Amino acid sequence: MTSLKPLIECQDLTFRYPGEEKFILKDLTCTINEGEFLAIIGGNGSGKSTLCKAFNGLIPHFYVGDYTGKVTLDGVCTTTTDVATLSQSIGYVYQDFQNQLLRPTALEDACFMPLNYGLDDYKERGLWALEVTGLLDVKNEFIWRLSGGQQHLLALAGAIAMRPKLLVIDEPIAQLDPHHAEQIYEVLKKLHTDYGMTIVVIEHHTDFIAEYCSHVMLLDKGQVLWKKETVAALNCVEELLERNIFPPQVTQIAHSLQLKQPYPVTLKQSIQTFKASPWKQQATVHHIPQHTKPMVQLNNIELAYNQRLENNKLVLQNISLELSTHEHIALVGNNGAGKSTLLKVIAGIVRPTSGELYIQEQLIARAMPEKLAQDMGFIFQNPEEMFIEDSVRKEISFYLKSRKVNDYETYVDELLETFELVDLQDQDARLLSGGQQRRVSLAIGAAMRPKILLLDEPTANLDIATKQHVLNMLLELKKYVQTIVIATHDMELVAEWSSRVVVLSNGCILADDTSERIFQNHGIMAAGHIKAPQVVQLTTALSLPYCSSVSQFIAGYLQQVERGVHVGMG
Amino acid sequence: MFTLEWVKKLEDRLSLEYIKQELLRTAFSTEKSFFTQLDPRILLAWYGYFAIVPWFIYEHVTLVGYLLFMVILTVIARVSPLILTVLAVGLAGEILLLGFIALLFGGDLSIVAPMFWLSIKLAVISLASVTVFSSINPEKFSDALLRLGAPAQFSFSVAYAYRILPTLLEEFQQIILSYRLRGLAPSKNGVLYFRKIYYYITMLIKSFYPLILNSAKRSRTTVEALEIKGFSYAAKDKRVLKMKTNYLQTSQMDWLFLLLTVCYVVIVHSLQLIL
Numbered sequence: 081m082t083s084l085k086p087l088i089e090c091q092d093l094t095f096r097y098p099g100e101e102k103f104i105l106k107d108l109t110c111t112i113n114e115g116e117f118l119a120i121i122g123g124n125g126s127g128k129s130t131l132c133k134a135f136n137g138l139i140p141h142f143y144v145g146d147y148t149g150k151v152t153l154d155g156v157c158t159t160t161t162d163v164a165t166l167s168q169s170i171g172y173v174y175q176d177f178q179n180q181l182l183r184p185t186a187l188e189d190a191c192f193m194p195l196n197y198g199l200d201d202y203k204e205r206g207l208w209a210l211e212v213t214g215l216l217d218v219k220n221e222f223i224w225r226l227s228g229g230q231q232h233l234l235a236l237a238g239a240i241a242m243r244p245k246l247l248v249i250d251e252p253i254a255q256l257d258p259h260h261a262e263q264i265y266e267v268l269k270k271l272h273t274d275y276g277m278t279i280v281v282i283e284h285h286t287d288f289i290a291e292y293c294s295h296v297m298l299l300d301k302g303q304v305l306w307k308k309e310t311v312a313a314l315n316c317v318e319e320l321l322e323r324n325i326f327p328p329q330v331t332q333i334a335h336s337l338q339l340k341q342p343y344p345v346t347l348k349q350s351i352q353t354f355k356a357s358p359w360k361q362q363a364t365v366h367h368i369p370q371h372t373k374p375m376v377q378l379n380n381i382e383l384a385y386n387q388r389l390e391n392n393k394l395v396l397q398n399i400s401l402e403l404s405t406h407e408h409i410a411l412v413g414n415n416g417a418g419k420s421t422l423l424k425v426i427a428g429i430v431r432p433t434s435g436e437l438y439i440q441e442q443l444i445a446r447a448m449p450e451k452l453a454q455d456m457g458f459i460f461q462n463p464e465e466m467f468i469e470d471s472v473r474k475e476i477s478f479y480l481k482s483r484k485v486n487d488y489e490t491y492v493d494e495l496l497e498t499f500e501l502v503d504l505q506d507q508d509a510r511l512l513s514g515g516q517q518r519r520v521s522l523a524i525g526a527a528m529r530p531k532i533l534l535l536d537e538p539t540a541n542l543d544i545a546t547k548q549h550v551l552n553m554l555l556e557l558k559k560y561v562q563t564i565v566i567a568t569h570d571m572e573l574v575a576e577w578s579s580r581v582v583v584l585s586n587g588c589i590l591a592d593d594t595s596e597r598i599f600q601n602h603g604i605m606a607a608g609h610i611k612a613p614q615v616v617q618l619t620t621a622l623s624l625p626y627c628s629s630v631s632q633f634i635a636g637y638l639q640q641v642e643r644g645v646h647v648g649m650g
Numbered sequence: 651m652f653t654l655e656w657v658k659k660l661e662d663r664l665s666l667e668y669i670k671q672e673l674l675r676t677a678f679s680t681e682k683s684f685f686t687q688l689d690p691r692i693l694l695a696w697y698g699y700f701a702i703v704p705w706f707i708y709e710h711v712t713l714v715g716y717l718l719f720m721v722i723l724t725v726i727a728r729v730s731p732l733i734l735t736v737l738a739v740g741l742a743g744e745i746l747l748l749g750f751i752a753l754l755f756g757g758d759l760s761i762v763a764p765m766f767w768l769s770i771k772l773a774v775i776s777l778a779s780v781t782v783f784s785s786i787n788p789e790k791f792s793d794a795l796l797r798l799g800a801p802a803q804f805s806f807s808v809a810y811a812y813r814i815l816p817t818l819l820e821e822f823q824q825i826i827l828s829y830r831l832r833g834l835a836p837s838k839n840g841v842l843y844f845r846k847i848y849y850y851i852t853m854l855i856k857s858f859y860p861l862i863l864n865s866a867k868r869s870r871t872t873v874e875a876l877e878i879k880g881f882s883y884a885a886k887d888k889r890v891l892k893m894k895t896n897y898l899q900t901s902q903m904d905w906l907f908l909l910l911t912v913c914y915v916v917i918v919h920s921l922q923l924i925l
């Protein structure tokens with residue numbers, strides 16, 4: 081690159097939302113140049129989304145607060161130009177992208193923006209956007225019939241139809257399985273290299289940053305701490321960890337082992353780094369729990385959806401499973417594989433077309449959800465959908481109160497304590513942050529004192545630090561609950577938490593084994609669209625004994641060093 | 651045990667999912683019928699006549715003629731049985747209620763005849779509404795309004811209301827589920843299922859509070875998205891309006907349909923004179 085042309089320039093930008101005391105952005109100065117693929121990182125409340133909303137003038141035009149400083153977009157000052165005009169050169173994809181889809185069908189939504197600006201070729205532009213995002217096949221489909229992943233791609237298509245110079249995406253992959261996440265990033269990469277768009281992502285997943293981004297900007301307390309090239313940025317391990325941002329697992333490992341800098345940031349680099357290591361130990365065999373009395377038994381479950389609508393496809397077929405006490409089962413598979421549906425069948429919310437469901441050896445034919453709830457808790461993917469009262473405390477007590485449990489208040493107090501909700505107990509749960517909402521939903525589950533607990537994506541949409549917190553909470557839940565089933569895309573959660581993994585693909589069970597064995601079976605991983613965590617991939621690539629977490633890897637490594645084995649690092 | 655079986659069967663058929671699917675099918679006119687191919691402006695004009703004129707018709711022959719016409723059209727438009735059932739129950743309920751009130755205040759059975767004819771009127775108008783609105787898809791409806799001179803904001807809010815409908819229904823379903831998964835249903839049905847019905851109705855009412863809060867939260871993003879997608883920009887531009895609604899074109903079929911209607915109406919009215 082010869083001369084850098086700035087696309088965004090922020091000068092001493094200071095902003096405070098109305099009614100708040102703290103400034104969310106403080107004297108922030110930064111430049112984003114044309115041609116960059118920039119990741120903005122920072123802890124919760126560091127001002128990432130706020131900053132991005134200042135790029136297209138939503139701040140200060142839509143959020144009137146205390147605003148000083150100057151932002152220019154492609155040479156145009158954002159305070160003196162209106163949002164609609166600015167938006168022609170900047171595309172924006174929200175974190176809650178579903179609410180950004182405004183038209184009934186895919187093509188209409190993709191064309192909406194060029195049509196509004198009166199471009200004659202609006203249809204071609206819409207079609208082009210659908211083609212780039214791979215949605216041409218569903219162009220006439222109603223939005224509410226698209227899967228979550230497709231909806232996200234459509235939100236992206238709608239934002240790029242104007243071929244803006246700059247594209248901003250707020251947490252593009254928070255709700256996606258690894259396969260679809262990669263798909264989104266591949267589209268972004270194409271837009272960046274083939275169409276010359278400048279791309280800004282707000283991202284927690286540092287492994288994706290390492291793979292795709294050219295630059296990283298770290299925000300802290302409303303200021304830009306630094307902006308560096310990706311490798312240099314991810315090498316600032318301590319600075320990142322201080323702010324609860326976790327570098328890629330391989331980088332963490334290299335840092336903990338105090339290897340020579342620069343640390344590797346991608347799996348490929350790390351394999352180079354660790355290649356010479358002579359580990360010869362046999363793989364440790366995971367403890368496979370004894371199958372005791374089955375809590376849940378599914379026999380040949382089949383489910384056809386949308387009997388009335390056109391596609392009468394089977395969502396689940398031939399599902400036979402036995403879930404026992406003290407098992408921690410992870411249901412994995414790509415978006416649309418049938419994970420959530422299977423959970424709903426187990427919970428008795430969805431009645432299978434054929435097959436039998438036994439709960440504690442009792443045949444469940446057409447039980448009311450209220451009755452099944454005696455033994456079973458279900459925690460939805462979106463915590464907001466669980467909130468039916470106007471305070472956290474009432475949410476948690478609802479089940480106990482409706483069943484007139486003696487002395488339930490004490491138990492609620494205990495739960496508030498466990499899930500660190502004491503200070504929040506009188507607030508409306510809908511107004512809490514994502515991580516807090518998740519904690520409330522877990523507490524609701526625990527309050528039901530179920531024997532079986534079903535969780536749908538408990539770590540989706542959380543930043544990594546909050547995720548760790550939720551993971552601890554899940555361990556906490558083991559005290560209360562006998563069998564836990566989690567449907568998840570989060571392979572780090574699978575590796576660290578589960579005792580058994582069931583892989584679903586197109587509504588069938590593809591595999592049922594320990595995470596260790598599943599992560600080492602490439603055939604299953606490819607067919608199920610799953611991807612082992614980086615640390616597992618690293619150990620596999622180096623033929624090392626299986627490690628499910630960074631700490632396990634490091635412990636194993638140090639053990640080797642203690643034994644005096646020479647470890648030659650590149 | 652006969653009633654129990656019957657209720658179970660009804661429960662199977664009347665699941666929340668079924669209602670949702672039927673409503674969506676109606677709102678989005680996903681199935682093709684004769685009416686979906688007509689120009690929405692023509693349909694709206696047609697509807698303008700049948701929504702207003704029947705109120706001022708008192709001749710029995712004409713009313714029956716109108717009703718017959720509507721019934722035939724309803725069949726052609728393939729209106730969802732759910733909607734028709736709701737309509738029928740509504741009409742019957744109204745007759746009963748009004749009759750009851752009349753009796754209460756000292757009327758006698760002579761009230762039945764005028765009540766009957768009022769209901770026929772209502773039936774004509776309701777069937778016309780159902781036929782038209784289950785045949786125009788939301789896009790066409792809002793574009794037709796736009797073309798007929800309604801403000802952009804108004805026509806868009808119509809289209810958006812349709813767009814948000816499935817989301818709201820889904821959300822509603824989830825919230826009900828949350829209640830059921832944590833609540834306690836009455837263990838006994840009570841007289842005439844009274845306890846159960848009471849339980850369900852209170853649940854439905856309570857569900858509206860979370861539903862409204864959740865949708866209020868969503869709308870923030872939607873409003874912003876409208877702005878960054880240049881909606882207000884388009885609202886000022888007449889040229890864009892033209893581009894948006896260019897596809898609305900009347901065909902021979904439209905005029906044929908209007909002609910048929912006019913002929914039929916004329917025949918019915920002259921029948922009245924002859925008889």
